[in-house]
Amino acid sequence: MNPGNPAVENTDASAGPAGGEKADTLALLERGRTLSTPVLRAAVDRLAAPMDTVAAYHFGWIDAHGNPADGDGGKAVRPALALLSAEAAGAAAEVGIPGAVAVELVHNFSLLHDDLMDGDEQRRHRDTVWKVHGPALAILVGDALFALANEVLLELGTVEAGRAARRLTTASRKLIDGQAQDISYEHRESVTVEECLEMEGNKTGALLACAVSIGAVLGGADDRTADKLEEYGYHLGLAFQAVDDLLGIWGDPESTGKQTWSDLRQRKKSLPVVAALAAGGPASEELTELLAADAKSNDFENFSEEEFAARAALIEAAGGRRWTADEARRQYEIAIKALDDVDMDQRVRDQLVALADFVVVRKR
Amino acid sequence: MNPGNPAVENTDASAGPAGGEKADTLALLERGRTLSTPVLRAAVDRLAAPMDTVAAYHFGWIDAHGNPADGDGGKAVRPALALLSAEAAGAAAEVGIPGAVAVELVHNFSLLHDDLMDGDEQRRHRDTVWKVHGPALAILVGDALFALANEVLLELGTVEAGRAARRLTTASRKLIDGQAQDISYEHRESVTVEECLEMEGNKTGALLACAVSIGAVLGGADDRTADKLEEYGYHLGLAFQAVDDLLGIWGDPESTGKQTWSDLRQRKKSLPVVAALAAGGPASEELTELLAADAKSNDFENFSEEEFAARAALIEAAGGRRWTADEARRQYEIAIKALDDVDMDQRVRDQLVALADFVVVRKR
Numbered sequence: 159m160n161p162g163n164p165a166v167e168n169t170d171a172s173a174g175p176a177g178g179e180k181a182d183t184l185a186l187l188e189r190g191r192t193l194s195t196p197v198l199r200a201a202v203d204r205l206a207a208p209m210d211t212v213a214a215y216h217f218g219w220i221d222a223h224g225n226p227a228d229g230d231g232g233k234a235v236r237p238a239l240a241l242l243s244a245e246a247a248g249a250a251a252e253v254g255i256p257g258a259v260a261v262e263l264v265h266n267f268s269l270l271h272d273d274l275m276d277g278d279e280q281r282r283h284r285d286t287v288w289k290v291h292g293p294a295l296a297i298l299v300g301d302a303l304f305a306l307a308n309e310v311l312l313e314l315g316t317v318e319a320g321r322a323a324r325r326l327t328t329a330s331r332k333l334i335d336g337q338a339q340d341i342s343y344e345h346r347e348s349v350t351v352e353e354c355l356e357m358e359g360n361k362t363g364a365l366l367a368c369a370v371s372i373g374a375v376l377g378g379a380d381d382r383t384a385d386k387l388e389e390y391g392y393h394l395g396l397a398f399q400a401v402d403d404l405l406g407i408w409g410d411p412e413s414t415g416k417q418t419w420s421d422l423r424q425r426k427k428s429l430p431v432v433a434a435l436a437a438g439g440p441a442s443e444e445l446t447e448l449l450a451a452d453a454k455s456n457d458f459e460n461f462s463e464e465e466f467a468a469r470a471a472l473i474e475a476a477g478g479r480r481w482t483a484d485e486a487r488r489q490y491e492i493a494i495k496a497l498d499d500v501d502m503d504q505r506v507r508d509q510l511v512a513l514a515d516f517v518v519v520r521k522r
Numbered sequence: 523m524n525p526g527n528p529a530v531e532n533t534d535a536s537a538g539p540a541g542g543e544k545a546d547t548l549a550l551l552e553r554g555r556t557l558s559t560p561v562l563r564a565a566v567d568r569l570a571a572p573m574d575t576v577a578a579y580h581f582g583w584i585d586a587h588g589n590p591a592d593g594d595g596g597k598a599v600r601p602a603l604a605l606l607s608a609e610a611a612g613a614a615a616e617v618g619i620p621g622a623v624a625v626e627l628v629h630n631f632s633l634l635h636d637d638l639m640d641g642d643e644q645r646r647h648r649d650t651v652w653k654v655h656g657p658a659l660a661i662l663v664g665d666a667l668f669a670l671a672n673e674v675l676l677e678l679g680t681v682e683a684g685r686a687a688r689r690l691t692t693a694s695r696k697l698i699d700g701q702a703q704d705i706s707y708e709h710r711e712s713v714t715v716e717e718c719l720e721m722e723g724n725k726t727g728a729l730l731a732c733a734v735s736i737g738a739v740l741g742g743a744d745d746r747t748a749d750k751l752e753e754y755g756y757h758l759g760l761a762f763q764a765v766d767d768l769l770g771i772w773g774d775p776e777s778t779g780k781q782t783w784s785d786l787r788q789r790k791k792s793l794p795v796v797a798a799l800a801a802g803g804p805a806s807e808e809l810t811e812l813l814a815a816d817a818k819s820n821d822f823e824n825f826s827e828e829e830f831a832a833r834a835a836l837i838e839a840a841g842g843r844r845w846t847a848d849e850a851r852r853q854y855e856i857a858i859k860a861l862d863d864v865d866m867d868q869r870v871r872d873q874l875v876a877l878a879d880f881v882v883v884r885k886r
Contacts, residue, residue, distance in 0.1 A: 204695075205699070206699035206702050206703060206724075207702075207706075208702070208706060209698075209699075209702050267665075271661050271662075271665060274661065275657075275658040275661060275662070293639075293657075294639040294705055295702075297635050297638065297639055297661060298635075298639070298698060298701060298702050298705075300665075301631075301635060301664075301665075301668070301698045302695065302698045302699075302702075304665070304668060304669075305668075305691055305694045305695045305698060306695065308672055308687065308691040309688070309691045309692065309695060312684060312687055312688035312691055313688060315684075315685075315688070317681060317684070319684070320676060320679075320681070320683070320684030320687070321679075323672065323676055323684070323687065324673070324676035324677060324679070327669055327672040327673045327676055328673065330669045331568075331666065331669045331670065331673060334573075334662060334665050334666045334669060335569070335570035335573075335666075337662060338570050338571075338572070338573050338659075338662050338666075339570060341658055341662075342571075342572060360570075
C-alpha cells in the first residue's frame with residue numbers, strides 16, 4: 159500500500175487509500191468508538207461532582223450548559239489501535255477494551271493539562287475546559303482521568319493488566335517529559351531537529367505506541383511482540399506529528415478548529431520551523447534573524463495575519479515544509495516495516511496499514 | 523497508651539506520650555526517611571529537565587537557586603507507616619520501601635497541584651513551586667510525580683505490586699475527589715459536618731490508609747488484613763485532619779509555616795467552622811450571619827487581623843473548637859481499635875500506637 163504524498167499539500171482522494179479501504183478504516187474507527195465509549199462513560203461517571211460533568215463536557219457528551227450533545231470526541235485512532243492490538247496477539251478485539259479506555263483517559267488527561275499550560279482556548283471547535291470551568295477544574299479533572307486510567311486496568315486484577323499498566327505508566331511519563339521539553343523549547347533560541355524529534359516522540363509517539371501494544375499485552379502477548387507493535391506505533395506517532403506540524407502552520411482553521419498560523423503564534427519550535435532554521439541558505443538566515451527579533455518583541459501578540467504569513471513563506475522557502483512532508487513519509491515507512499516482525503493475521507496487518515494511511519494522509 | 527488531650531490547646535509534654543516513647547517515634551520517622559529518601563531521589567532523578575530540578579526544590583533538596591539545601595521535607599509520617607505496614611504483615615521493613623516512595627510521590631503530587639489551585643504561596647516555610655517556577659511547571663511536575671508513583675510500584679513486576687498499585691490508584695482518586703469537594707465547599711453557603719468528614723476522609727484519610735496497607739500488601743498480606751490496616755490509617759487520617767483544622771485557625775504561624783487564620787482567609791469550610799455553624803445558639807447564629815455577609819463582600823481580601831480574630835472567637839464560642847478536639851480523640855480511638863483485629867507482632871502494634879499519638883498530639 160502506498161501512502162502517496164503524506165502531507166496536507168496533497169489531500170485529494172487519489173493520493174490517499176482507495177475508496178473501499180477508506181470505508182474500512184472508518185468502520186474500524188467506528189468499532190473502536192462503539193466498543194470503548196460505554197466503558198469510558200461508565201468510568202467517568204465514577205468521578206465526584208462536579209468533575210463528572212466537566213469531564214463529560216470535555217469529551218463532548220454535554221454542552222457548556224449541561225445539555226446532552228453529540229460533540230466531536232476526536233478521531234478515536236487510539237481506541238481503534240488498541241482493539242486491533244488485541245487481535246494482533248490472536249485475542250478477541252474486546253480483550254483490548256480496557257486498554258483502549260485507559261489510553262483514551264491518559265490522552266485526555268494530557269489534553270486538559272496541556273490546553274491550560276499552553277493557554278489554548280479552543281479544542282475540537284469548542285471552548286477548552288479551563289476556559290469554561292476555570293483552571294482548578296482543568297487541573298483536577300485531568301488528574302482524575304489519569305488516576306482512572308490506571309484504575310480501569312488494575313481492577314482487572316490479572317498479571318497481564320499489571321504489565322499493561324506498567325507500559326501505560328511509562329508512556330505517560332514520556333508524554334509528560336515531552337510536554338516539559340515542548341514548553342522549554344518555546345523559550346530557547348535554537349532547537350535541533352533531533353531534539354524536536356525526541357520531544358515529538360515523547361509527546362505523541364509514546365502513547366500511540368502504548369495504544370498498539372496494550373491490547374496485545376492484555377491478550378497475553380510476550381514482551382518482544384509488544385515491543386515490535388510499539389515500534390510501529392511510535393513511528394506512526396512521529397508521522398502523525400509531522401503532519402500535525404504542517405497543519406499547525408498551513409492547516410485550514412475550518413478543518414483544524416484552531417487559529418490560523420496556530421503554532422507560529424505560540425512560537426512552537428515544530429519540525430518545519432527547526433528544519434528551516436537548520437537548512438542554511440538565504441531564506442533560512444532571514445528566518446533566523448526574524449525569529450530572534452520576534453523573541454525580543456513586546457508586540458508579538460498584536461502581529462497581523464500578514465506578518466505570520468511572511469514567516470510561513472520563509473519557512474517554506476527554506477525547505478521546512480518539504481522536509482517535514484518527507485519526514486512524515488520516512489516515519490510512516492519505518493512504522494510499516496516494524497509490522498513485518500510480528501506474526502499476525504493478514505487481515506489485522508492490512509488494517510494496521512490502512513489506519514497508518516488514514517493517519518498520515520488527512521486534512522486534520 | 524493515652525493520647526491525652528489531642529488538640530493544639532494542649533501540647534505540653536505531660537499530655538503527650540512519655541519521653542522515651544516520643545524518642546522511639548522520632549527514630550521511627552527517621553528510619554522511614556533514611557530508607558525511603560535515596561529511592562525517592564533516584565526516582566525523581568529520572569525526570570526530564572527542568573522537572574527534576576523543580577521536584578528537588580519542592581522536596582527541599584535544593585534552594586530556589588539550585589544550591590543544595592537541607593530543607594524541611596515534612597514529617598514523613600507516611601514512609602514510616604509504610605515500613606511498619608510491611609512489618610505488620612511479618613515481612614522486613616525494607617519490603618515496604620517502594621510503597622513508602624510511591625505514597626510520598628502521590629502525596630507530593632497532590633501538594634503541588636493543591637497549592638496552585640488554592641493559591642497558597644508558602645509550604646514548609648518556603649515559597650511554593652508555582653510561586654517560584656510558575657503554574658505550568660507546578661502542573662507538570664505534579665503529573666510527573668503521580669506517574670512515577672505508579673512506575674516505582676509496577677516495575678517490581680510482581681502480583682503483589684499490582685495489588686499495591688491498585689490500592690494506591692483508588693486512594694489517589696479519593697484524594698482528587700476530596701480536593702474537588704474542598705474547592706466546591708468554599709463556594710457553598712452551607713456544608714454539613716458529615717460532608718466535611720467525607721471530604722477530609724477522601725483528602726487525608728485515604729492516602730494515610732494506603733500508606734498503612736501498602737507495605738503489608740507488598741509483603742504478601744491478604745485483603746482482609748490490608749483492609750483492617752487501612753481502617754486504622756483512615757481514622758488516623760481523620761484525627762490528623764481534625765488537629766490540622768484546629769491549627770489552620772489557631773495554629774502559630776511560626777510553627778505551621780502558614781499565615782495567621784490561614785483557613786479563614788481561604789473561607790475553608792473546615793471542621794471547627796461547620797461544627798460551629800451546626801451548633802445552634804447565639805454565637806452560632808451570629809457566625810452564620812457574619813460568614814454569609816463575608817461571602818458577598820468585595821473587601822474580604824483586605825480584612826484585618828482583628829476581623830479574622832473575631833470570627834475565630836465566634837467559632838470557639840459556638841463550640842466548634844471543642845467539638846473538633848473531641849472528634850480528633852474519637853477518630854484516634856477508632857483507629858487504635860482497628861489494630862485489635864490484625865494479628866501482628868506486639869512491638870509493631872506498639873509503634874503504630876505511638877505514631878498515632880505523635881500525629882494527634884502535635885504542634886504542627
